Amino acid sequence: MPSCGERPPPASVIAMRDEYPNAGRYKDRHGRWRWRFRRAGKTISLPHEPGHPEFEEAYDAAIEGREPRSAEVVMLPHASVPRSLKAAWRMVPTSLPEWGRLDPETRARQSKIADKFLNAEIVEGEGVCWADMPVEDLRRRHVKMIIAGMSDTPHAARHLLTVLRRMILVALDEEWIESDPTYKIKHRPGYVGWKAWPESMRAKFEKRWPIGTTPRLAYALALWLGNRRGDIADLTPDTIDGEKVRLTQGKTGRDLVLEITPMLREVLDGADLSGPTILKTAYGEPFSKKSLTGRMRDWTKSAGMPAGYTLHGLRKTLGKMLAESGATTRQIMDTLGHTDIKHAELYSKEAEQERLAQAGMRKVTRMVTPRNKAR
Template sequence: MSERHPNAGPYKDRHGRTRWRFRRAGKTIQLPGEPGDPAFEAAYLAAVEGRPPPGKPTARVTRLPSAAVPRSLRAAWRMVPIRLPEWQRLGPASKLRQSRIAEGFLASKVTEEAELLWGDVLVSDLRRRHLRTIIAAMSDRPHAARHLLVVIKRMILVALDEEWIDNDPSYKLRHRPEYVGRKAWPESVRQQFEKRWAIGTTPRLAYALGLWLGNRRGDIATLTPKAIEGDKIRIVQRKTGRELVLDITPMLAEVLAVADLSGPTILKTAYGEPFSINSLTGRMADWTKAAGIPPGYTLHGLRKTLGKMLAEGGATTRQIMDTLGHTAIAHAELYSREAEQERLASDGMAAVVKLVASRKKQAG
């Protein structure tokens, strides 16, 4: 061993040539040349410091797009077509739709800050609270939440069959949690919110945009000042791609008149930045709580409120569709049927009251 180079020493290779190597903690590193050579000294210093030898390329690990961590959610999904008979009974359209939903979920981040994708999460690490959080974030899209829960359940079923897990974290999990509502806001609740949050505040602006535009939270969060065109506002729906041109009602104009429209979006955080779609849901929950309003009154509930008001005001199904941006007539007809039911029920009960009064008069 060299005194100037601790842990380094010469040896004879099988050809009888003298070579040098660095040995420490059971690890051996070959050194080029001899002591005093620049290459030797650089390699020796790197070995002492635990670095790769200079000039030696570091191996790059490239992950193939199709790779799946063993026993992960992605690995389970890859086995669904092979292991589940239920999958074979699905039609081509259903298989394609569920595959798109699954791939979108698996490619999404566990949190906005983390780099970990849901596809790389081990099935054994998936907890019921994780699924509840995922579903709660989709409270304004219950149909999408239901479809996502279906494909996740397929992954869990594979994991159970393969004995990767012993318990089903999705057992009896509802795709629409009881604490999440899509209720229309009655007049009393709207008055309570407006009393707590005056015009000029961010909560009131979010409320007004949600109520008087009747669009989804993603469209509200990303709406820019450029969308305002005189007494109209232009919205391109994120979900459907439909372009809507809506009147700016006097109620909305009153709120926009004192709003900061310098951008980048109409609705901004206290730091002047756009709200993320998920955070806007949470903030509305905070604002309604501060107003003393019970849980269940959401941004999407304001969309339903406008639909209900349109129907009660006599708007046609087509008018409701073109205001709210529905692509299916069945959705818009729900508002019309509800309003019609209330009118018919009221007229019916009025007839009963008239009948009872008439009989009393005859008996007297």
């Protein structure tokens, strides 16, 4: 019987007691209604309300005198552990504005690097991948260990460090961490750069591939427009506007207007410009970037040239010519489409070093020559 002043329990609760023997409803010290199982002097708390899966499991366990079984957690194929490296990477496209400014090729390349890293095991054979590591557990020593393990591929290590920093930036913005474990970690591998084509190599190529051939057209476009292989492969006859070429760079998105020099005009006049692109395969189809790189390797080999002279090397050749002819850094930037002045300054500094060294040695020669004559 309820005590004086206490309302009797509703009929639904009485029915529940009949359905769940030894289970009862009570009000805790905070005034909230809860359920518990009481038998033989033992009291076991029951979560939620009758009908809830956790209540049902806890009640059955109390009746059977065992511990409740936890529900099995099944990870979906594309799910990620909260606040993990994988979770951070999945937020990069929507959280970092600079990601959207990258060209599609760069985004695809960095995504491939991230996927390979995240799916790699932290310790081989343990079955735990970097993807599931909480960002807050990533330490500076871990980053150094990762980079050190890639000493045989220094450029790949540098690219991975760039990708890792994107994950860290997301974690900082989301306030998952308070400090950057990659702070001031530098990895700048020695860089030889693309090989510029000296005059002797250019003469060899031009002798082997006369005007009117596809190799000569590819060579002339790369050399006298100074653009990347993708931009060269994508050029259409419509980009030729009188004595100018108008193009949009794939990597930077910059719109360039470049003058057609007499050297390039001579080659264009001997080419088939019926489309769909200026450069065409033997089947009349556009070249892909990769196929154009492979074909240039074959063409230089056929010309008797050593390995290492590439389409991008022709871009560097034009930059070197511009600097040696006295072009300003800004003129080099606007011809080659650089967005970072540091890249253009490399050409200027190299040319200036050569000019200064030559002038200095001439002075030495003039000073020493009279002495030798006197002897």
